[in-house]
Amino acid sequence: xxxxxxxxxxxxxxxxxxxxxxxxxxxxxxxxxxxxxxxxxxxxxxxxxxxxxxxxxxxxxxxxxxxxxxxxxxxxxxxxxxxxxxxxxxxxxxxxxxxxxxxxxxxxxxxxxxxxxxxxxxxxxxxxxxxxxxxxxxxxxxxxxxxxxxxxxxxxxxxxxxxxxxxxxxxxxxxxxxxxxxxxxxxxxxxxxxxxxxxxxxxxxxxxxxxxxxxxxxxxxxxxxxxxxxxxxxxxxxxxxxxxxxxxxxxxxxxxxxxxxxxxxxxxxxxxxxxxxxxxxxxxxxxxxxxxxxxxxxxxxxxxxxxxxxxxxxxxxxxxxxxxxxxxxxxxxxxxxxxxxxxxxxxxxxxxxxxxxxxxxxxxxxxxxxxxxxx
Ligand code: PLP
Numbered sequence: 001x002x003x004x005x006x007x008x009x010x011x012x013x014x015x016x017x018x019x020x021x022x023x024x025x026x027x028x029x030x031x032x033x034x035x036x037x038x039x040x041x042x043x044x045x046x047x048x049x050x051x052x053x054x055x056x057x058x059x060x061x062x063x064x065x066x067x068x069x070x071x072x073x074x075x076x077x078x079x080x081x082x083x084x085x086x087x088x089x090x091x092x093x094x095x096x097x098x099x100x101x102x103x104x105x106x107x108x109x110x111x112x113x114x115x116x117x118x119x120x121x122x123x124x125x126x127x128x129x130x131x132x133x134x135x136x137x138x139x140x141x142x143x144x145x146x147x148x149x150x151x152x153x154x155x156x157x158x159x160x161x162x163x164x165x166x167x168x169x170x171x172x173x174x175x176x177x178x179x180x181x182x183x184x185x186x187x188x189x190x191x192x193x194x195x196x197x198x199x200x201x202x203x204x205x206x207x208x209x210x211x212x213x214x215x216x217x218x219x220x221x222x223x224x225x226x227x228x229x230x231x232x233x234x235x236x237x238x239x240x241x242x243x244x245x246x247x248x249x250x251x252x253x254x255x256x257x258x259x260x261x262x263x264x265x266x267x268x269x270x271x272x273x274x275x276x277x278x279x280x281x282x283x284x285x286x287x288x289x290x291x292x293x294x295x296x297x298x299x300x301x302x303x304x305x306x307x308x309x310x311x312x313x314x315x316x317x318x319x320x321x322x323x324x325x326x327x328x329x330x331x332x333x334x335x336x337x338x339x340x341x342x343x344x345x346x347x348x349x350x351x352x353x354x355x356x357x358x359x360x361x362x363x364x365x366x367x368x369x370x371x372x373x374x375x
Contacts, residue, residue: 002313002356007149007179007291007347010202012244019247020204023240031237032228045237048246055249056196057185058211064219064232065209065242069178069197072210073100073143075222075233076193079212080141080172081108082220087170088138089113094126095332096153097145100195101176102328105143113140119332124151124284128159132167141172146189147179150329150345151293152286154180161190172215178208179288182252183260186211198241202349203248207241259350263289266348266357273361274346277368283343284333290349295335295342296364298373304344307371308363315360316345341374 003011031042046060053060066072081089093105095117105115116134120126131144142164144155157175164173174193177184181196194211198204212219212232225234252259267289274280274294283293296304301317308315317327330343346360 002359004346004348004352004356004360005314005316006349006352007200007345008316009199009205010349011351012204013202013248013251015251016202016204016244016247020240020244023243027239031239032226041237041239045239045242048242051246052209052249055182055253056194056209056211057187058194061230062212062214063209064212064229065207065237065245066233067206067208067235067238069098069176069195069200069208070100071222072193072195072197072208073098073174073176074104075210075219076174076195077101077104077108077141077143078222079216079219080174080193081113083216083218084140084170084172087140088136090136090139091115091141091143092118092131092134092139093143094118094120094145094155096120096124096126096148096151096329097143098149098176098178099328101143101145120153122333122335124148124153124286124329124333126153126155128156128163131160132163135164135168135171137168139168139171141174143174143176145179146175146177146184146194147288147291148284148286148329149179149291150327150343151284152179152288152291153284154287157189157191165190179291182249182256186213192216198245198248201248201252203245204241207238207245209245255350260289262350263348263352266352266354267292269354270346270348270357270361273357274364277361277365279342279368279373280364281339283330283335283339290347292346292348294344294346295339296344296368297336297342298338299342299368299371300374301342301344303371304342304364304367307367308360311363313360313363316347317343338374 029037029041172192175191178197192213197208223234305317
């Protein structure tokens with residue numbers, strides 16, 4: 001198999017699986033239990049929190065483990081709206097967020113909030129000025145993702161944070177950094193909430209974390225219950241998942257510079273190679289090193305994905321979370337119909353090789369030469 005869909009989920013290294021197995025099989029105690037076997041687990045959870053916090057460059061006591069990135073997005077938005085309920089119920093976000101943010105915004109609209117959805121230009125860009133222009137005195141929260149999962153566009157979060165705190169000091173800032181994990185510093189970013197998820201960096205599915213900055217006075221829990229995670233997030237800690245998350249973060253950090261350079265080189269190589277295929281055009285001007293979005297203009301993307309899939313090559317027709325529905329991100333770009341129809345995403349990990357890119361490019365060229373385009 002040639003796996004070029006790391007933005008959907010990343011393979012789990014053996015060292016991560018081994019770490020998780022040891023916790024499941026041997027260190028299975030409940031961290032809330034009052035005997036040494038349980039108390040030892042509590043200490044381990046704090047060690048793992050320290051590791052993930054180091055990867056995010058934030059204080060460990062500002063990090064709460066969650067069940068996934070989706071939970072972090074839901075929690076951050078709702079906690080921000082709750083804290084600022086006396087300021088107003090306006091939210092600023094973008095039309096290209098992950099559905100974990102967009103669907104939460106829709107729920108909040110039904111509960112009385114007003115949401116401004118910013119649209120990107122045709123290249124997928126949204127500027128800090130555009131965000132700031134939309135902020136009003138009654139804006140409770142601004143939510144802008146760090147890296148777009150379909151386009152690889154990196155949004156100017158640090159600029160947004162700086163301008164927002166100067167002009168609207170009470171408005172809170174959330175960023176969904178699920179696609180940017182290990183390549184940023186939460187401390188320097190300046191966002192009040194930062195959502196991350198383990199399975200995009202080689203950790204297991206079903207665990208994430210939310211960074212909660214010092215301006216958040218009362219991060220109202222999403223889940224009521226036994227008061228785990230310092231009463232912020234109830235539910236028995238998913239110890240094996242958390243251990244796997246920490247191990248994956250540690251591995252990614254260990255080789256960060258080398259991996260980033262490898263991904264950047266691969267992406268440039270893939271872009272150059274793919275754009276030599278007739279009718280292949282770039283989509284967006286994203287710069288995230290692990291995501292490449294292109295369109296085989298006129299060839300429906302789902303057919304491409306199926307064709308390559310049948311040859312053991314995994315790529316995506318947009319976000320895997322859309323389950324075959326047309327992507328709202330591609331729709332927001334307002335591309336010509338044939339270009340929009342053919343958008344595919346290749347995404348890479350530290351293990352991806354040039355030979356895999358070559359095989360994928362070859363399969364795409366064959367698809368172009370042998371399959372009928374749309375009319
Ligand atoms: N946000 C972004 C940008 C994503 O790419 C994803 C997953 O695809 C999520 C949120 C959701 O994360 P999770 O799958 O951990 O719920």
